[in-house]
Amino acid sequence: xxxxxxxxxxxxxxxxxxxxxxxxxxxxxxxxxxxxxxxxxxxxxxxxxxxxxxxxxxxxxxxxxxxxxxxxxxxxxxxxxxxxxxxxxxxxxxxxxxxxxxxxxxxxxxxxxxxxxxxxxxxxxxxxxxxxxxxxxxxxxxxxxxxxxxxxxxxxxxxxxxxxxxxxxxxxxxxxxxxxxxxxxxxxxxxxxxxxxxxxxxxxxxxxxxxxxxxxxxxxxxxxxxxxxxxxxxxxxxxxxxxxxxxxxxxxxxxxxxxxxxxxxxxxxxxxxxxxxxxxxxxxxxxxxxxxxxxxxxxxxxxxxxx
Numbered sequence: 001x002x003x004x005x006x007x008x009x010x011x012x013x014x015x016x017x018x019x020x021x022x023x024x025x026x027x028x029x030x031x032x033x034x035x036x037x038x039x040x041x042x043x044x045x046x047x048x049x050x051x052x053x054x055x056x057x058x059x060x061x062x063x064x065x066x067x068x069x070x071x072x073x074x075x076x077x078x079x080x081x082x083x084x085x086x087x088x089x090x091x092x093x094x095x096x097x098x099x100x101x102x103x104x105x106x107x108x109x110x111x112x113x114x115x116x117x118x119x120x121x122x123x124x125x126x127x128x129x130x131x132x133x134x135x136x137x138x139x140x141x142x143x144x145x146x147x148x149x150x151x152x153x154x155x156x157x158x159x160x161x162x163x164x165x166x167x168x169x170x171x172x173x174x175x176x177x178x179x180x181x182x183x184x185x186x187x188x189x190x191x192x193x194x195x196x197x198x199x200x201x202x203x204x205x206x207x208x209x210x211x212x213x214x215x216x217x218x219x220x221x222x223x224x225x226x227x228x229x230x231x232x233x234x235x236x237x238x239x240x241x242x243x244x245x246x247x248x249x250x251x252x253x254x255x256x257x258x259x260x261x262x263x264x265x266x267x268x269x270x271x272x273x274x275x276x277x278x279x280x281x282x283x284x285x286x287x288x289x290x291x292x293x294x295x296x297x298x299x300x301x302x303x304x305x306x307x
Contacts, residue, residue, distance in 0.1 A: 079187030
């Protein structure tokens, strides 16, 4: 059931803060190095205290419909990781991260490369190579501006367009390559759907999943997602994503996150979740039929990430 957030979002977000952000901090699985470090666990509620991070947060801590809780310290989500400071990298090293699954296109990764993974970080970058133009489809044509203003069109396409990336992400989780972070450019749309799918699969109530999704508006810092990139110069050099940013925002810059609701007050993630329900019968059906996971795989996810 959809909820109109024009009137209810303020109270709903407060509920999310009280239940999700202020929940007791529970012991984490032995799989994560952070398990033995209660001081690290107490250093954040949901959003990690990073100087150069945007929307980098823990998906753990939420209660499920069966009374279990999503483990903290294993499943993270973020915007583009292009502005981390040395202090940020030292802080993140304490978690023992193993993987980052980057949902972005080749053009996005070329324009805004991840400055954290690889090298001495011990973190493996996992990504599916695709062109942004292919993902956007008719949103990159003559009617781009009109379709871009209707983000519902984009969200209806997400469950189909993200299948290759989501296969990689769930394979990463099933292989135990955690703690893992998943990201896109803003950490709210593609990452928002991915996070919603994970949390719904683990049994977090849909309403709370929607609340978690909406927190991106508060947690994003768009200037840190861009770094010092000259978007205009990149567009002149043929980067399609840079051209798209210029077409949509004029200068390729926006210092304020866009609201994640339709003009009618419906959270955009509801559109993607409805599409999953309509075509695949729900999250489990989507994992089975679209991503190729077995019932045993789904049971393993719940065993590994719930307590």
